[in-house]
Amino acid sequence: MNRYVVEFSKDGYIRYTSHLDLLRLFKRAFKKTGVEPDYSHGFNPHPKMSFTQPLSLGYSSKCESIEFDTAGDFTTEEIVRKLSSVMPKGLTITGCFTRDIKAKPLAAEVEAAVYAVHFSTTPYEDKFVKLTSDYLAQPQIIAAKRQKKTKKMADVDIKAKIRGIEALNDHGMLVLRMTLDCGSTSNLSPEQVISSYISFCGLDVKRWDVDVTREKMIFINK
């Protein structure tokens, strides 16, 4: 038995596919290429595979990964080559490495992620540096979050989960580079930061004028 992690990026129209869509896409890709993951036993056998961290629909990413076990032996180059040959436009396999079969799932080792948030209709101005530090300096950073159980919006303080935000100038437009808690222990969605930032700065920005890219995943002990 071998355990592999395949790394890939997601860009362009394909980012409008969901986490579940991607799961099915990889299942088929495995079937097509003969890189068959090991199947679970029981009445409903399903391939043993999991994404390190789900990506919201609409986000681009430079740092996605999927972990799976196989009964067959493959070199990592082989896996990259085979999967690359069947990926749709926008999904690019960027690497592959092996892991100890007894190791905890990679998903359990994620602690934070870096996002680049592009404001496509907001020109960059120097004032955003000050505004960003003022935003971060608030005693509490309140954002609206939909409650899982009641489905109602409630205000929560997200300050402790924000590791840093930088306002940058990208071709004259505002970009926020933010490092946020991510993973099973503590998780913060960029959506909450975006909406509270927009209202804090009093920007006239529609959500659909903002593009998010996950740039980097940060792991514990790395």
Next chain:
Amino acid sequence: MDLSTKLDKLLKRVEKPARYIGGETNIIVKEPDDVRLRFAFAFPDMYEIGMSYMGLQILYSIINKDSELSCERVFAPAPDMEALMREENLPLFTLENKTPVRDMDVLGFTLQYEMSYTNILNMLELAGIPMLASERTEDDPLVAAGGPCAFNPEPLADFIDVFFVGDGEEILPVFLKKYAAAKETGITKAEFLKSVAGDDGIYVPSLYEPLYNEDGTVREYRRNCSEAPEKIRRSILEDLEHAEFPTDNIVPLIETVHDRAVVETFRGCTRGCRFCQAGMIYRPVRERSKDTVIRLALDQLAATGHEELSLLSLSTSDYSDFENLATELMKSCEQQNVSLSLPSLRLDTFSFKVLQEIQKYKKSGLTFAPEAGTQRLRDVINKGITEKDIYDAVEQAIELGWKHIKLYFMIGLPTETYEDLDGIAEIARNIVEINKKSGVPGRFNVTVSVSNFVPKPHTPFQWAAQDRTEEFTKKHVYLFEKLKMKGVTFNYHDDIVSTMEAVFARGDRRCSQLLLKAHEAGCSFDGWTEYFDTEKWQKAISESGIDTDFYACRERQFDEVLPWDVIDSSVTKDFLISEAEKASRAETTADCRFGCAGCGINSRVKCEMGGIYE
């Protein structure tokens, strides 16, 4: 802002944005400048429905195999997307190149069901193409349509430049190549259409003018040029075995109605059910050999990575080498961790063996379609299934562990009485009883689904009156009371929808007025219960002045000129009349494998199954 930037912003605001992005596995994207002619295949319903339609995959593959042609896809945007497209002025576009549909050379709609017609008008409007053919210019694409509903093209005749009637895989590429060549010589669309009007399967409605009698019936179709044939012969693909069938099918990124590999085993049906249009217009039965079916299945699984395989035909078990085919496919599927699904099996001993094997722990419901509640009425419609067949099969099924039986019936069939409705309840009750007697423990359920009979053109019932909307409602109420039994679930369809379906199924050219009014009133996605809007339709009916009873509830005489008489299905009218007469006497006609029933198809093409068991 260019189309793709605009689109990108819209995609962030709609449900299931992947419906509009293309980019699927096995998509074919050709550079617009690399081909002579660009064809947009339009499915007038949502992406998830359209992508489950095999005909799309077949034509997409065949057209794109031709280096001079390209085929791109377009579906009806869901209401949320449509509203934003109108708000932001984003024209209807193709998935492959994101090209505005109005910039394509030919736009071809597939006509799978009548209740998608308003979506066709809506899509034309969203594309910025005038809806009426007479208002389009040489700069607009040629607008075509094909599929089963093209067998009565008249309600759409004002909107469509050319209809394809019959099998499309041969005539469509030929037509497109002729048009590509013609365009380069600079002749007008009208001149071109005249030049192909005599070809099999090509109907150019503008070459015919319907004239009416005082009572509103059709007097004649006057041809306004010598090129127009008196009747349009349906196109027939004679050799299915060697016909192109795709293996590198597009695999949608999102879940669709059917996410699976599909191989067509045969086209046509020999059973001769009198209500069934498919059973008449796809004659004769043409089969693919077993080895070809298996090869296509394996190739398709390899090229798509699908986890489910299904067979496509009008009656799976009627395939002449079915036992060997099923046995071999089961073996291959098991080896590859692929699940096999076999729809519409005739429930004999062999089928049970197969079902046991392929469903194992996950037994889905077992389905029967008696269609009518009494033997008399089943004889009228020539549905060759007896109650004994059903009960024997149900007994076996219960023994083998099935817990859910699904029954399909139609109401409003010709000669139907309330006794026939009682028969429906009786069958459900008897099945529940059989289960009780069997002593097999556990929850057991019978679902009775009732649809409303819609008389279809080119069938023996094409002259029959449909029940009025209120009559359907009354019958549903009656059945609802009768079926109040423990363990029985009753489902039925919207009555007014069936009435509208009947109007368009047998409508004439005047019905395009009704479609226009319905479109103006905002009707779309009428096949969807949640979108069909009775009030809007009633408004459209009164504004158009169309008498729906005239089309839906009127019995026609055999000598009446029918709006679809211009289409020759190659099954003779004499045969349909004789079947209609036999129906009125409750006489059956045997499956024509047991003796030719004389439908006339063999005077046009070879009918291999006719009388083979004689």
